Structure formats: C-alpha cells, structure tokens
Amino acid sequence: MPMSVSRSRSHITAELTIRYADFSLDANLTLPAQGITVFFGHSGCGKTTCLRAIAGLEKLEQGKVSVAGEMWQCSDSQQFVPTYKRDLGYVFQEPGLFPHLTVEANLQFGAKRIAVNKRHVSFDEVTELLGITSLLNRYPAQLSGGEKQRVAIGRALLTSPKLLLMDEPLSALDQPRKQEFLPYLERLHRELDLPILYVTHSMQELARLADHIVLFDKGSILASGSAHSIMSDPKFDALFGDEIGSVFDTKVVAMHENRMTELDCDGLTIWAVGYIAEQGATYRCRILASDVGLSLEEPKFSTVLNRFRATIIDIQTTLAEDGQALVVLELENQQRLLSKITLKSLYELNLTQGLEVWALVKSVALS
Ligand SMILES: Nc1ncnc2c1ncn2[C@@H]1O[C@H](COP(=O)(O)OP(=O)(O)OP(=O)(O)O)[C@@H](O)[C@H]1O
Structure with missing residues (x-):
C-alpha cells in the first residue's frame, strides 16, 4: 500500500477556513485516528466551530475533511458528505435525550439507524461499559445529569461511528459528578478502538484524558502534539497558568506496605500514595x-x-x-x-x- 494511503487511513485531516462577521477560523490539522484528541483553549477561540466543521455542520469557505481514508468534504472537488451520512457520533453539553422514551428506547434509537452488518459494538457491551444496564427501564427525568450524559454517549456509540465528537460533555455536571464520570471516559478510551475529538477548557479533563492536544488561540492553531510534549512545553505557560x-x-509495578504504589515510567520508578490499581x-x-x-x-x-x-x-x-x-x-x-x-x-x-x-x-x- 502506498505510504500516503496508509498514512491517510491512520489520520484525521482537517483543513478549514471559515469566516463569520466577527470571527474567522483557519485550521490545518493532521490528527491521529486513534485515542483522545483534546481541543483546548480560551472561550471563543474556535474549538466548537472546528468540531462542527468536521461534522459538516459549518459552511466552509475553503477546506477539506478526511477521516481514516474517507473524504467527507473537499471544496476543490466540490465533495460534501452530509452530516447524517458521516460515520460519526456527536455528544453535546446537554444530553438531549427523548423525554418520552425509556433509556433502552433512547439507546435503541441510535442502534436502529445502523444496518446489522455495520454494527461493530453490541448493545450489551455499550451498556456494560457505561454502567447503565440497571437504568434501562427508567425515563430521562428519573436520571441524574451524569447518568443522562452516559446514556447520550451510549446512544452515540450504538451508531457504530468511526469518529466520536464530544463538545464539553461534562460542563453541565457539578464537580462530584464530573469525578464520577471521568473513569467512564477513561474506560471508553481503553476498551474501544475509536478516535475521539474532545472539546474542553478544563485543565483536569485535559490532563486526564488527552493523548494528543490541539491548542487554539483566536481562531488559529497555536500547537498540536502529544499530551506529554504540549503539557511540558514552557511556551504555553500563560495558557496553563498554575496548572502547568x-x-x-x-504502569503499576507493585503495591507496597504503608499504602504506597510503585509505578514504572519507561524505567523510572515513581511512588504514589494509596493503592490505586492492580499490578500491570x-x-x-x-x-x-x-x-x-x-x-x-x-x-x-x-x-x-x-x-x-x-x-x-x-x-x-x-x-x-x-x-x-x-x-x-x-x-x-x-x-x-x-x-x-x-x-x-x-x-x-x-x-x-x-x-x-x-x-x-x-x-x-x-x-
Ligand atoms: N454561526 C455563527 N455566526 C457568527 N459567529 C459565530 C457563529 N458560531 C460561532 N461564532 C463565533 O465564533 C467564535 C468562536 O466560537 P466557538 O463556539 O467555536 O468558540 P469555543 O472556543 O468553542 O468557545 P467556548 O469554549 O466558549 O465554547 C465566537 O466568537 C462565536 O461568537
């Protein structure tokens, strides 16, 4: 297989030019088609606009969007795959569940749109992964904010997307609910082979979830790189502030007495307080x-x-x-x-x- 083809299959590329009266976005991104990529930056810098453009929800003045080898949009060749035909799941700040349907029916709503031979994740897998199996007979009004958002993610996953877009999915939750929720996102990341583009301005979510980071600044891309390289780059001190x-x-090597856990980071031993997880x-x-x-x-x-x-x-x-x-x-x-x-x-x-x-x-x- 030629290099460029295999590279395009493992990447998401987005070349976007969007002009509004008071704002313009110029983004030229090549992102890994795996793991979680976090779009980070101050309010109003264009993160949501970029996500919406990738979904086909924003009019591009000029540009191209291709995901894992599939061209979704190309202004040069006037190609445009409408949003409903793009294999993507979109999770918004508000869960947007149908109030008159049970959790199970809300979830099935996502699954039913997809032909059986195109489903690559099962109903049981998704409900187990998100911890919502015991909620299937409830109505949205009987769920907490975090539970509703887990159902919304489940509904998106059951459409068997090739790409999951999440726009500040935790912003409507209070701090304790956010803490409860983050492990589900980490699990999703560990257990599903699905690239996720995740918008946030929370440092905590960035530090916990990101494999790759895109920093936005006033409609342009300040930097794009691995979480480790971006977060430890002193150039971005002003953006991260006290959180830099x-x-x-x-990897967990062993749990020791006095509630200490020994971790290995490429040959370096790090000690952490508490018993955090099993060996390995x-x-x-x-x-x-x-x-x-x-x-x-x-x-x-x-x-x-x-x-x-x-x-x-x-x-x-x-x-x-x-x-x-x-x-x-x-x-x-x-x-x-x-x-x-x-x-x-x-x-x-x-x-x-x-x-x-x-x-x-x-x-x-x-x-
Ligand atoms: N349809 C539109 N028409 C005109 N201006 C728009 C439109 N959509 C967004 N904007 C403007 O584009 C800019 C970027 O908005 P966007 O929602 O992408 O920012 P953001 O980085 O996601 O912000 P936040 O973190 O607050 O959600 C803002 O100034 C916004 O007012």
Whole structure:
C-alpha cells in the first residue's frame, strides 16, 4: 500500500477556513485516528466551530475533511458528505435525550439507524461499559445529569461511528459528578478502538484524558502534539497558568506496605500514595511544575520520596514578573519534567542549562 494511503487511513485531516462577521477560523490539522484528541483553549477561540466543521455542520469557505481514508468534504472537488451520512457520533453539553422514551428506547434509537452488518459494538457491551444496564427501564427525568450524559454517549456509540465528537460533555455536571464520570471516559478510551475529538477548557479533563492536544488561540492553531510534549512545553505557560506541569503514562509495578504504589515510567520508578490499581494496570500521573523542587546534591535524608536525577535543558524567566522561573528538566528516561522555582533560588543555586540536579517531587496526582 502506498505510504500516503496508509498514512491517510491512520489520520484525521482537517483543513478549514471559515469566516463569520466577527470571527474567522483557519485550521490545518493532521490528527491521529486513534485515542483522545483534546481541543483546548480560551472561550471563543474556535474549538466548537472546528468540531462542527468536521461534522459538516459549518459552511466552509475553503477546506477539506478526511477521516481514516474517507473524504467527507473537499471544496476543490466540490465533495460534501452530509452530516447524517458521516460515520460519526456527536455528544453535546446537554444530553438531549427523548423525554418520552425509556433509556433502552433512547439507546435503541441510535442502534436502529445502523444496518446489522455495520454494527461493530453490541448493545450489551455499550451498556456494560457505561454502567447503565440497571437504568434501562427508567425515563430521562428519573436520571441524574451524569447518568443522562452516559446514556447520550451510549446512544452515540450504538451508531457504530468511526469518529466520536464530544463538545464539553461534562460542563453541565457539578464537580462530584464530573469525578464520577471521568473513569467512564477513561474506560471508553481503553476498551474501544475509536478516535475521539474532545472539546474542553478544563485543565483536569485535559490532563486526564488527552493523548494528543490541539491548542487554539483566536481562531488559529497555536500547537498540536502529544499530551506529554504540549503539557511540558514552557511556551504555553500563560495558557496553563498554575496548572502547568508534566503528564506521565505509567504502569503499576507493585503495591507496597504503608499504602504506597510503585509505578514504572519507561524505567523510572515513581511512588504514589494509596493503592490505586492492580499490578500491570496503566495509570496517568500528573506532576505540577509548582510541586517540583530542585537540589544540587542528592537529598538522602529528605521526606520527599520521588527524587529524580535530571539535567537542566532550559530555563524560562518569562515568569520573572512574579519572581518565578520555569526550569525544563530531562529525566534519565528522556522524558521532560517542569519545575517552577523562585528567581531567588535560581540565582542562589546558580542554576544554568546543562547542569545536573535532583528533582524533588512533592506530590503526584493520579488518574
Ligand atoms: N454561526 C455563527 N455566526 C457568527 N459567529 C459565530 C457563529 N458560531 C460561532 N461564532 C463565533 O465564533 C467564535 C468562536 O466560537 P466557538 O463556539 O467555536 O468558540 P469555543 O472556543 O468553542 O468557545 P467556548 O469554549 O466558549 O465554547 C465566537 O466568537 C462565536 O461568537
């Protein structure tokens, strides 16, 4: 198979030019046709417009949309596949269930549109995956916000889409409901081979769910790349603010006494508090830059458990106005870790590029 064909099958490409009276979007994206891609950015920067354009719901002045080798739209060849003929599921902020139908009938509404030979996920699989099997006889009015949204996702999945679009699906939920809901999205991600484009401005959702990130800024694309590279890039400090940090995909090695879990990240051992999952399970850790201190020598008698040898590869003093600097470190497993320290410490320890230091991680957040 020619390279370009096999590449197009594994990618989603969107070249979009949209003009409104007071806003324009110019996006040229090549995204992996697997995992979760998060569209992130301030309100009004064009995330939803981009998602809607991929769905065929926005008029393109110029552009092209192709998903895993299928051309959905091309202005040059005047090709346009209408939304209802695109193999996609769309989950909005509001679940939009039919109030007069039971959960089961709402779900079947999605499934019935698809010929039996085109269904690649079963009713039982979807209801089990989303934890809604016990709700099938209820009506939407008898469900919590989170349950309704799980049914909405189930309805979208039962159309056996090739692409799932989710526009801030958790924004209508309160914080505890969001916490309950996130594991279902993580499960979906782990267990289904389905690419998801996910719009949010929540840092928490970004850090927990994203494999790939697209950063939007005023109608254009600021950056597009792996979650690890984007989240630990000091260039985006202003966008992430206090939430800037690094994410690591790890594997549970063992649970130890005193409620400690040992994780492996490409040869690096990370200790986390609590028993989080069985041996072999994968876990994403997030380490905020503000939780990473630096030392010139190995602090042998410190209470900090996670101490990593690291090399300083960059120092950004763009935060100097608030008396802080962002230090980019390379760990022994070649991954990057950010550390936010005071300018006082930077100058007193005489930290410079190329210097070997010890990174002391005070807290590891797990998802
Ligand atoms: N149909 C339309 N006609 C004119 N302007 C529009 C239309 N749809 C969206 N816009 C404008 O386009 C801009 C981008 O909107 P969009 O909803 O894509 O932003 P967003 O990044 O998703 O924001 P949020 O995070 O608040 O949902 C906004 O200024 C919006 O007012």
